[in-house]
Amino acid sequence: MTSDFYRNIVIATDGSASTRRAISYGIEIAKLSGATVHALHVVNTSSTISETWTAGKETIYKIMMSEGENIVSEIKEIIEASGVEVKEVLLDGYPSDEIINFAENNNIDLIVMGTLGKTGLDRLLMGSVAEKVVRGSKVPVMVVRTGKQS
16 A cells, blocks of 8 residues: 655664664655655764864764765665665754755655653753754654653
8 A cells, every 4th residue: 555645754863773763663654655765864064073173174074974874874774675765865964954954855745753752951951853853844753752761
């Protein structure tokens, strides 16, 4: 059974084990709807690489992008093994902004992402990419908890 409701799904991942559950949910929705999955990872260069750095900036950027390529490639293998069509997407910048922009500019019908379930001071200090995507996206967002609360 396929549906036109979800044709393109973004599964946004940071590569952590905690996002595996979100990947599974995204795969199942794609199977049910016949959607293409866009396995998306954003290398957070917005706060990691300072504008004032000069020495080593290019090397750090290359290392971060290489790690991002590995993350997307690993997720692509998982999704392909399930029989779902998948496209790799590697972006750099501020994660929530990049996820929202990609979804809104590429006919994405659903964003699926995980959360660490942070509460209290952790969330206040660090913010939450998932929360920012939920608040800022015009595209529906499914946030999948890891099942663990910290």
